[in-house]
Amino acid sequence: MIKIAPSILSADFSKLGEEITSITEAGADMIHIDVMDGMFVPNISFGPVVIKSIRDKSNLCFDVHLMIENPERYIDEFVKAGADLITVHAESTTHLHRTIQQIKAHGVKAAVSLNPATSVESLKYIIDELDMVLLMSVNPGFGGQKFIPSTLEKIKEVRSMNANIDIQVDGGITDKTVKGCIEAGANVFVAGSYVFSGNYKERIESLKK
Numbered sequence: 001m002i003k004i005a006p007s008i009l010s011a012d013f014s015k016l017g018e019e020i021t022s023i024t025e026a027g028a029d030m031i032h033i034d035v036m037d038g039m040f041v042p043n044i045s046f047g048p049v050v051i052k053s054i055r056d057k058s059n060l061c062f063d064v065h066l067m068i069e070n071p072e073r074y075i076d077e078f079v080k081a082g083a084d085l086i087t088v089h090a091e092s093t094t095h096l097h098r099t100i101q102q103i104k105a106h107g108v109k110a111a112v113s114l115n116p117a118t119s120v121e122s123l124k125y126i127i128d129e130l131d132m133v134l135l136m137s138v139n140p141g142f143g144g145q146k147f148i149p150s151t152l153e154k155i156k157e158v159r160s161m162n163a164n165i166d167i168q169v170d171g172g173i174t175d176k177t178v179k180g181c182i183e184a185g186a187n188v189f190v191a192g193s194y195v196f197s198g199n200y201k202e203r204i205e206s207l208k209k
Ligand SMILES: O=C(CO)[C@@H](O)[C@H](O)COP(=O)(O)O
Pocket: 007, 009, 010, 032, 034, 065, 067, 138, 139, 140, 141, 142, 143, 144, 145, 170, 171, 172, 173, 190, 191, 192, 193, 194
């Protein structure tokens, strides 16, 4: 089943609560929340306080994508703020297995993300512990970038490692790029600029089609 996770990085922050309600009513399946620390990525976004303040605006899964160094320092905070699914980057922590166990101990879902240049080999000894793999199809840090085509090969490789796991693709997803990703075996799509630059319902439906 195809799921769409609009990234609120492209929402209007001056009315974030209303934006969450609008994408929920427009048919989103999850709310993708990009957390950036200005260290792991060259941009700063928002943290647990902001997530807590929007938690009551939607019953959808809060899909929290941590682009921060040593995410194990903040897992407990993000769970308390209302995260349902926490994604950490393989490149951001020395003890990836321990960090995944830490997330799961809270009873929330756990995922690992790979940057475009990171091999799927780094998933080999952890994939069976995960609820989802996130493949970055742009270099993380900003919305509105162009889809990197080598992601398609990576999707196929991850799908051959595990037939059932959710594979999420994040970056440059539009009605044009989504098709190849579905054919390669992905089933969860983050879309920021594409969804928020048009009619939300129409944009979400066009991705599902
Ligand atoms: O994690 C990130 C960027 O680092 C993403 O979730 C972006 O927010 C996606 O934006 P678009 O490429 O869809 O505009």
